Amino acid sequence: EIVLTQSPGTLSLSPGERATLSCRASQSVGSRYLAWYQQKPAQAPRLLIYGASTRATGIPDRFSGSGSGTDFTLTISRLEPEDFAVYYCQEYGSSATFGQGTKVEIK
Amino acid sequence: QVQLVESGGGLVKPGGSLRLSCASSGFTFSDFYMSWIRQAPGKGLEWVSYIRSSGDNIYYADSVKGRFTISRDNANNSVYLQLNSLRADDTAVYYCARGPFSRLQPYWGRGTLVTVSS
Numbered sequence: 001e002i003v004l005t006q007s008p009g010t011l012s013l014s015p016g017e018r019a020t021l022s023c024r025a026s027q028s029v030g031s032r033y034l035a036w037y038q039q040k041p042a043q044a045p046r047l048l049i050y051g052a053s054t055r056a057t058g059i060p061d062r063f064s065g066s067g068s069g070t071d072f073t074l075t076i077s078r079l080e081p082e083d084f085a086v087y088y089c090q091e092y093g094s095s096a097t098f099g100q101g102t103k104v105e106i107k
Numbered sequence: 108q109v110q111l112v113e114s115g116g117g118l119v120k121p122g123g124s125l126r127l128s129c130a131s132s133g134f135t136f137s138d139f140y141m142s143w144i145r146q147a148p149g150k151g152l153e154w155v156s157y158i159r160s161s162g163d164n165i166y167y168a169d170s171v172k173g174r175f176t177i178s179r180d181n182a183n184n185s186v187y188l189q190l191n192s193l194r195a196d197d198t199a200v201y202y203c204a205r206g207p208f209s210r211l212q213p214y215w216g217r218g219t220l221v222t223v224s225s
Contacts (some may be wrong), residue, residue: 035213044202044217056212088152092207099153
């Protein structure tokens with residue numbers, strides 16, 4: 001089973017700053033079956049990125065995904081107030097797992 | 108557009124049972140694996156189970172193996188999760204999702220809450 005490790009656990013930033021979130025897999029993620037979700041309190045997770053770099057429908061272009069193999073990154077180019085939330089990565093090509101999450105909080 | 112709508116959640120006593128349903132529309136249901144994913148209060152996401160379109164490849168998380176059963180009805184575009192021998196730590200929001208193992212965009216429902224308490 002592929003284990004996903006997200007870092008950092010918490011990211012403290014100010015609106016307008018750039019956020020860089022990491023997701024590292026214990027084995028290579030085949031065919032880039034890697035997704036990123038955003039979750040706010042009392043809401044269902046919202047898909048941001050799938051296929052490692054494809055933005056989901058309606059997702060603003062300040063969100064971007066990159067990486068391959070075992071190292072993946074979600075970048076938020078300029079944080080908006082509504083972007084402060086928890087972010088999860090997900091592998092869905094072999095073992096169907098989630099990372100433990102990164103909380104992006106207001107500094 | 109793709110829609111997934113869960114139902115069947117509620118309050119149940121420890122040791123009890125529930126059956127969750129997920130009705131889907133907007134895509135060719137029989138072309139996709141379908142999944143159940145859960146999130147306990149204040150915790151992360153856990154992939155509970157998935158089932159292949161033909162029903163011959165099924166996965167269960169170790170935490171639910173032997174207690175939960177996933178099934179699907181391709182004629183009615185629905186997937187189900189039978190929850191037996193429920194425990195307090197099964198309390199969670201249960202989400203239905205399209206996938207895994209597809210390169211197309213994943214979709215999730217809004218979830219249904221299962222509370223196990225005496």
